[in-house]
Amino acid sequence: MATRMCGRAGEPAVRKGPWTLEEDLILVSYISQNGEGSWDNLARTAGLNRNGKSCRLRWLNYLRPGVRRGSITPEEDMVIRELHSRWGNRWSKIAKHLPGRTDNEIKNYWRTKIHRKPRRSQLQEPCDDAVAMGMATSEAASTSSQSQASSTVWDEYMQTSSSFPHPELVGSVAAAGHHLEMAGLDEVAAHFVPTDFGFNDCFWNFVDNFWETMPVSDMV
DNA sequence: AACTTATTCAACCGCATAATG
DNA sequence: ACATTATGCGGTTGAATAAGT
Structure with a gap:
């Protein structure tokens, strides 16, 4: 799925297509600090080169707390x-x-x-x-083909580790978001993700841990 | 092994409705 | 009352990948 760009002449092109980890992090970080809603405004002020609809969809379907990503029972x-x-x-x-x-x-x-x-x-x-x-x-x-590809390392960890969540994963997405502004995704991964894992393998757990420590009702 | 077909699912699009000025 | 903007919903698309030939 190639990311597409479109926009009127003279305006910055708006990104389309799959969301990157970096964009996810920015969105989660922004909403954790400012709450959801006013999506067009959110997209602008968070610095996401996406339209409001896209941000809303991404948040509601994949990033908001409580979303289940497992198989239908x-x-x-x-x-x-x-x-x-x-x-x-x-x-x-x-x-x-x-x-x-x-x-x-x-x-x-x-x-x-x-x-x-x-x-x-x-x-x-x-x-x-x-x-x-x-x-x-x-x-x-x-599991789906896509999650299979990224969950192998994580599944291995889940089967062998007695401590959950992984202590090195416990942290704040907001802090990571702030760090992102300063340093970029690689730096964030280096600071917030244990070296044994790829960023992609840990991202969802990373987000989940964040919501566990900060209920949505408390943050808005 | 190479090619074709089928499946999955994240994301987009267009429309309807609600909210606001 | 009307126009504009924001939001929500359902249908559809298309890239990645698995399965089949």
């Missing part, structure tokens, strides 16, 4: 099916009944795991609801 699957049968594609309404899940995630789950067409190679196989359910569950149990 069989129980959640049942809730989704039940609520969808009742309300149809009212994803945000359904998401309100699944704490930590976002409308985007549920929408993607519905389309890819529940409502998808079977593969050609699976057309010979029985494809009733029970099979579809089992497939959804087993696939949910395995």
Whole structure:
């Protein structure tokens, strides 16, 4: 996914495409200090070369405290099916009944795991609801390809370490954000992330630890 | 091994509605 | 009451990657 840039002549181009760790850090840091909302203004004053919509989406779907990033559980699957049968594609309404899940995630789950067409190679196989359910569950149990790539080191640590969270990871994203202004991402990684891990491997835990120590209700 | 097809999911787009001046 | 701006929602896209041939 290449990052795109666009904008009117004479104005700085607005970034599009995947968010970088650096941008995430800036956004989390800014919101931790100033609260959320006024997204266009937030994007400007935080120094993020993104539009407000993009910032809001990134925050609500991935960075805000309480967002669950694991697989959909069989129980959640049942809730989704039940609520969808009742309300149809009212994803945000359904998401309100699944704490930590976002409308985007549920929408993607519905389309890819529940409502998808079977593969050609699976057309010979029985494809009733029970099979579809089992497939959804087993696939949910395995991590996605993207998280697989970045979680290996972290999973290894989780299996072997007795202390959680990793003491070297405990810190403040706000402090890191401040440090970022002074030094840049590599420097932040060097100061806030243990050397055994890559920045990407630790980022989510890093953010989670931050929210654990600073509930959102206290910071705004 | 090389190529094609299918799948996943983060992110964007357009529209509707709410809030504000 | 109307225009403008901000926010929220649902549909869709597209790059990365896994699976299949």
